Amino acid sequence: MAKAGSDHRGHSGPLAWIERVEVAGFSPLARLAGTLAIFGAAWGARALVDPLLPPGFPYVTFFPAVILTTFLFGLRAGLVSGVLCGLVAWYYYISPNRSFSLAGAEVALGLYVFVVATDLALIHGMRVANRRLREERVANQRQAEELRGALEALRESEVKTHLATRTAGIGIWQWHVPSGKVYGDDTMLALYGIAEREDETPGIAEYNARVHPEDLARQQQILAETVRNRSESTREFRILRGDDGRVRHLRAVEVARAGADGITEWVVGTNLDITEEKDRESHIRLLLGEVNHRAKNLLAVVLSVARRTSGADHETFLQNFAARIQSLATGQDLLVRNAWRGVGLRALVTAQRGHYKDLLGTRILLEGEDIALGPHAVQTLGMALHELATNAGKHGALSQDGGEVLLRWECSGPGAAARVTIVWQERGGPPISPPAASGFGSVVIGDMVRNSLDAGVEIRFEPAGFVWRMDCALAAIIEQDEPGAPLR
16 A cells, blocks of 8 residues: 655645655555556557557557556656557557567557657656655755744744744744734844834734735634634745735744733744745646646647658658657757747757758858747747758758858837748759649648748749748747847
8 A cells, every 4th residue: 555755735636646646655566566457457458449449559558558657656667568568569459460570560669669758758757856846845844843843942032043043034023912013033024025113013914914915814814723722833825025016925833822821922933935935836837737738749740740751662751750750859859958948049940950060151041130939939940940951952952062041030010010030042052843742841831830820931933042931920939938039
């Protein structure tokens, strides 16, 4: 039986459930048994639905099995599940059936390896991030417990001295309940943005006025219960600072002390700014959703590329397919290095230059102030630039000495009406003419750019060379946090 290893009070929903699974202490034997059980269930389910499925779905139950195994039991168990599922699918459900023959199965197996590797990497990254968040929360809870213990053991003056010398950034306060006066140290006043006054001591009402309106009623209720029961409490809430109005998250720990008559006279406590911790929690939740969304989008693009890629023979198909997948991977690498923030257009062009990296600046010329592209535009424009460079190397200006490519872009128009124009112009190459039939490359530089970016695309086969021109709203391609800001 798995046992949770940390306290998740105050957290609910999918994140709390994920954390409880993450800290579950499965033994090695239990992980192996669970892995084999999930694998067996996936195999049985695939056998049951096999008569109902058309050809071409060998992994329909095995992908979920690998994902679930990795999520529950870790990366090693996921690898074992991936290998077992892959072997069964290869032997039973990839033609020729009941054979480990590679003939005709290379693409199916390659796609399986790619998808499984992507899933394992994403889930492992999620587990690592989740573990770090949990460790940090445990450390903060331990710190709060230590502070409560100190407050219970020492008198008010000793508490102030002890905590002031041991902790940094923690505000110490004493609330005299009968008078309503709150005696806070310099850190406490700074946390709330209250100016220090020699002639007047702030009251509890002034501090309550800084509490976020949505949190105020609950905080007053908790404090009232602490006073009434002469107990201690731990709270987390938001404030609006008095000096600049910024929203900050605070964690408060307090204990009530009774006077000689047995009625609560003082409440002594601490406040700690935990805004950065809350921001990290929010960012991790956002990343979990973003990773799931982008993984689904990426898999859809891979399947589309696989269906639309062609070649004169199987080897040519594999080369074309691999090149396009590498183009996708290049864009993903740029986004990861930039923490899924804006990627400069110049950096994207440089990354997608492929075999022509030595031509940049000599035969491949760039003109335009750098633009921070959003993640969606990085994928779309990255594939388009890859196709343009590949075509130029096979049939256009880069296929012979003396030819060159000019890639220029410019922004025009004010504010929300701003637009961007990108032009790929070849010159000095061999005579060109429109192809007899449109392939997947034409779809990428044409329909895909039009549909993904709501752009106008113009393709011309001029005597001087091939020209590709795209025009769209600047907002459709830029990083939205800082619209239009050039990278430095």
